[in-house]
Amino acid sequence: xxxxxxxxxxxxxxxxxxxxxxxxxxxxxxxxxxxxxxxxxxxxxxxxxxxxxxxxxxxxxxxxxxxxxxxxxxxxxxxxxxxxxxxxxxxxxxxxxxxxxxxxxxxxxxxx
Amino acid sequence: xxxxxxxxxxxxxxxxxxxxxxxxxxxxxxxxxxxxxxxxxxxxxxxxxxxxxxxxxxxxxxxxxxxxxxxxxxxxxxxxxxxxxxxxxxxxxxxxxxxxxxxxxxxxxxxx
Numbered sequence: 549x550x551x552x553x554x555x556x557x558x559x560x561x562x563x564x565x566x567x568x569x570x571x572x573x574x575x576x577x578x579x580x581x582x583x584x585x586x587x588x589x590x591x592x593x594x595x596x597x598x599x600x601x602x603x604x605x606x607x608x609x610x611x612x613x614x615x616x617x618x619x620x621x622x623x624x625x626x627x628x629x630x631x632x633x634x635x636x637x638x639x640x641x642x643x644x645x646x647x648x649x650x651x652x653x654x655x656x657x658x659x660x
Numbered sequence: 661x662x663x664x665x666x667x668x669x670x671x672x673x674x675x676x677x678x679x680x681x682x683x684x685x686x687x688x689x690x691x692x693x694x695x696x697x698x699x700x701x702x703x704x705x706x707x708x709x710x711x712x713x714x715x716x717x718x719x720x721x722x723x724x725x726x727x728x729x730x731x732x733x734x735x736x737x738x739x740x741x742x743x744x745x746x747x748x749x750x751x752x753x754x755x756x757x758x759x760x761x762x763x764x765x766x767x768x769x770x771x772x
Contacts, residue, residue: 557700580759591664591750591763592703637702641759646691646710647718648761652702 552640554651561658567625569654571638574619578640582648583612583623586635595636596623628658663687664764666751671769673745681736681767683751692734693752693761696720703750709734710756738769745771 553572561567571581579600584592598605598612598621605612611624625632638651664685673679683692694706705718709728723742728734734753738745751764 554702582760584763589766589768591666591752591765594760594762597760643759646708646716646754647705650703652700 552638552649552651554638554654556654557652558655559657561628561656563628563630563658563660565628565658567628567632567656567658568622569636569638569656570620570622571640571651572618572620573640573649575640575642575649576619577642578649579642581612581614581621581638581640583610584637584639586637586653592637625656628656630658630660632656633658664751664753664762666749666764666767668767669765671767673769673771675771676740677771678740679738679745679769679771681738681749681751681769683734683736683764684732685751685753685764686732687753687762688731688755689753689762690731690756691754692728693754694718694724694726694734694736695750695752697748697750697766706736706749738771745769 582597583595585595586592596607596610600616609626614621635653635655637653639648641648667682691710693708695703704720707726709715725737749767752761754761
């Protein structure tokens with residue numbers, strides 16, 4: 549019940565296109581869903597996060613869409629740029645739980 | 661300059677030797693975490709600590725040990741009992757009451 553399933557494992561998108569990464573969870577107690585961006589050899593950086601009281605959150609070119617009934621959330625990167633090429637991790641936790649449960653990551657490559 | 665520092669960036673050891681990885685934060689965060697990252701497996705929690713002199717095992721604690729003598733510091737020892745120690749190790753911290761975890765730059769450990 550603690551799993552977070554992330555797909556796809558890798559994704560290639562043309563510059564200017566929309567990148568979409570999906571995550572699904574099982575634990576209905578989860579109430580915080582962050583996305584992390586990681587460049588090779590670096591630590592993950594918090595990108596954007598959402599709580600289940602809203603269905604969408606947008607920060608610049610990055611948007612999280614959240615579907616509580618389907619227990620799914622996704623990251624959309626609009627106007628994808630080569631600098632967005634990185635590995636993206638979704639995660640989930642619930643208030644009072646000290647631990648984040650991470651997806652297995654998606655390696656995103658933006659090609660010219 | 662606030663943040664999380666991990667040292668060294670690269671570490672090489674011979675099989676059978678214990679090795680200690682450093683993690684320091686000056687964010688005044690209460691909780692600290694150690695994760696292990698292997699290719700294609702996402703982030704797996706080794707140990708975490710919410711307060712000084714207290715820590716809990718994560719999902720893959722076998723072969724590792726930690727201490728938390730100061731709020732700012734959470735060193736991780738990889739012992740000779742860890743069967744596959746070669747990995748990228750990440751330290752993270754969080755303030756209690758907030759869900760966001762922030763990561764350090766990581767230490768790449770290679771054991772031969």
